């Protein structure tokens with residue numbers, strides 16, 4: 041029996057722990073968090089009823105919803121208590137500059153509040169360093185664990201990945217359904233495709249989505265995948281040890297050093313797997329390799345948001361049921377010297393909170409409420425991601441042990457954003473939808489939380505994520521992705537962790 | 551010491567009692583109403599004979615009682631009669647220390663009866679330990695008496711026409727006054743006949759009212775001076791009319807006849823350092839919580855157009871306390887509708903400033919159930935209403951935009 045020490049219980053850490061435990065190995069899970077984000081009550085009234093009743097639940101835990109989080113995902117405001125994301129940077133000695141760093145010290149990591157959008161990376165997305173075929177098996181296993189729902193029957197299916205075990209797609213809101221129907225009638229446009237989003241949200245079984253539209257305020261029934269839930273399942277394995285509240289500060293061959301309540305602890309294992317989220321894992325890895333003052337690129341998928349109106353739906357009612365995550369996905373070819381495409385998501389505005397939308401409107405708050413009321417039945421919010429090549433961030437491990445993170449957009453990000461907007465405007469107009477002028481706004485670098493490719497497989501680390509010169513220490517989260525494409529990367533991160541763990545489990549057993 | 555306080559249930563008497571007791575004095579009270587504090591009390595008004603037992607064992611008398619309305623001729627005023635009776639009784643009981651609460655306006659030939667009465671009584675204090683305290687404009691504490699009237703006056707209107715605005719007044723905080731009066735009772739040597747208990751530095755009455763508006767009400771007040779003759783004429787007219795209000799010309803004359811005294815020597819001799827007026831007034835204003843609630847009413851109305859519910863208001867105050875630096879804003883206007891003209895167009899929603907606070911208010915209003923405008927027409931408004939609403943909103947916002955560009959700058 042081989043002993044594995046895994047740092048982090050987010051999607052990556054849990055994806056590695058499962059195959060190792062199933063293969064009968066001993067696993068020690070170290071997590072800096074004391075617990076997970078408390079899930080909301082399962083029997084809460086649906087969003088429209090909450091709005092009728094004026095439930096302060098909508099103000100988030102501890103009134104955290106009143107924080108100014110305009111630059112971030114609204115979920116940080118509505119789901120997380122204010123201290124949820126506060127400890128990550130100081131606890132991991134990360135110092136972001138011009139970079140909206142989001143991380144957490146909690147069981148389940150950021151999957152406590154993620155958007156659950158999943159796409160499989162193809163060969164292009166992996167930049168050739170890792171054949172997509174090497175992940176096929178893992179994608180299937182992970183899809184099963186996630187309770188992935190969606191369809192193989194539309195234009196986005198091949199983009200998200202075909203042939204995966206899927207639960208039936210969740211019902212769309214009338215606005216999204218209308219848009220998709222128009223798209224189907226008109227056919228694709230070559231550079232543009234539209235289809236359902238692929239989501240780690242269960243539509244079947246005991247934890248099926250109850251369609252209460254409250255996703256933005258946390259899932260009460262466990263329909264949205266959260267690796268904290270899976271951690272609870274894994275506890276059934278007798279050879280698993282979970283160590284909460286330990287912040288790993290240093291790793292080396294066969295050991296990890298951590299602090300708990302000021303006390304220094306040491307953990308031994310045959311292998312140490314780092315899954316503390318890309319920035320934290322990168323710092324631990326760089327320190328282990330002794331790469332001080334070496335500047336490395338860290339990628340994110342630069343993003344922007346826009347609002348779009350479907351005039352045909354003006355004056356209609358709002359949906360009484362549905363889910364509140366991304367309804368539709370779209371893909372737009374970017375052309376130009378940069379690689380491939382932009383990926384976008386469409387949300388139904390009625391399932392979001394008006395203040396988050398209004399934050400990007402030049403109207404008065406009162407005017408925005410009136411304006412949104414009129415538009416809401418036909419209002420979609422778009423979130424568009426560009427490939428990581430449009431990001432220009434870097435990390436440097438300083439001699440004092442601090443990881444300095446410098447954020448930035450590549451110079452051609454804004455031109456690309458404008459081109460993308462123009463292309464989208466054209467394509468959506470054909471479908472009777474109008475991007476509101478002036479509504480587009482770029483996220484701060486990093487705010488979309490698709491971090492990765494600091495220590496790319498094949499360039500820095502081995503195919504199994506092992507650090508050069510530090511045998512037995514592997515990085516298994518987004519940090520070792522060869523690329524950060526426009527697609528959401530967590531599904532690929534989980535599949536890659538699963539792949540590495542399966543390989544290591546096999547090696548150890550033989 | 552055992553101290554007799556007359557008028558011990560009034561605006562000054564109440565805190566004076568408490569201060570005296572806190573210093574370990576035994577207190578006996580003569581007043582019309584029973585004082586709140588558990589002290590020995592004798593019901594008395596100025597026309598009644600002095601109760602026999604009240605002076606037993608008394609070391610000092612603090613005579614605060616004053617009757618404002620009198621239907622008698624000035625020479626037979628209740629205050630003269632009562633004070634003389636009290637003074638005589640005190641002398642007879644062998645009490646040497648007698649402190650008369652008098653006023654800065656106590657002057658021979660003062661414009662108002664109050665000033666003349668106090669002058670007359672002061673001149674009758676012939677004993678070595680019989681003194682008069684010339685008290686300035688008392689402020690602070692519960693909004694009672696003249697202080698309460700002034701606070702209300704400064705808070706009601708945006709523009710206040712007023713007489714005597716250029717007269718200098720010399721304020722003294724209620725607590726400082728109590729301290730001063732007690733020191734007069736306790737002092738061993740009485741080397742002065744009158745003691746000025748008032749700020750040596752005077753402010754004009756107009757400036758005082760503006761200061762009250764700013765510190766107590768957090769608003770700006772414009773004070774317009776009125777000529778005295780005109781006002782006296784107006785008072786006559788009003789009083790002649792069959793109206794439910796009557797204005798006492800005595801009050802008008804009191805304002806018109808304000809004078810100043812030099813109190814610095816008296817204060818030094820007493821070792822009394824008066825608190826700085828502005829700081830003391832700031833402490834008299836509502837606490838930050840109340841200011842935040844008030845701010846919440848305005849901002850929530852501005853974003854939702856309806857009177858906010860209490861729980862919305864609480865959420866606002868708590869939100870600002872937690873995430874918005876807890877400091878109330880000084881709003882450019884208290885009119886919710888007008889506030890829209892000041893809403894900045896772009897820039898971050900800093901929760902310590904107007905834009906961020908409005909966003910906070912919007913987030914609270916967005917949870918619904920306040921009867922005002924919400925961003926969700928769950929059952930649909932119908933096409934026509936939606937389009938009309940949109941056109942109207944955009945028209946209003948279009949008009950507001952250039953105004954906000956100017957007024958919203960830097961907020």
Ligand SMILES: Cc1cc2nc3c(=O)[nH]c(=O)nc-3n(C[C@H](O)[C@H](O)[C@H](O)COP(=O)(O)OP(=O)(O)OC[C@H]3O[C@@H](n4cnc5c(N)ncnc54)[C@H](O)[C@@H]3O)c2cc1C
Nearest residue numbers: 048049050051052072146149150155156157288317528530
């Ligand atoms: C609002 C939001 C929406 C998102 N939506 C999507 C989406 O739709 N699709 C998608 O693919 N991705 C999405 N993401 C990103 C996704 O959540 C992350 O990619 C994913 O959680 C990364 O998993 P991870 O296991 O690598 O790291 P994390 O989830 O960050 O977990 C890190 C773990 O490591 C632990 N840890 C950290 N430091 C230490 C330390 N020093 N010692 C010990 N333990 C430590 C933490 O406690 C935690 O358990 C979203 C993120 C956010 C914030």
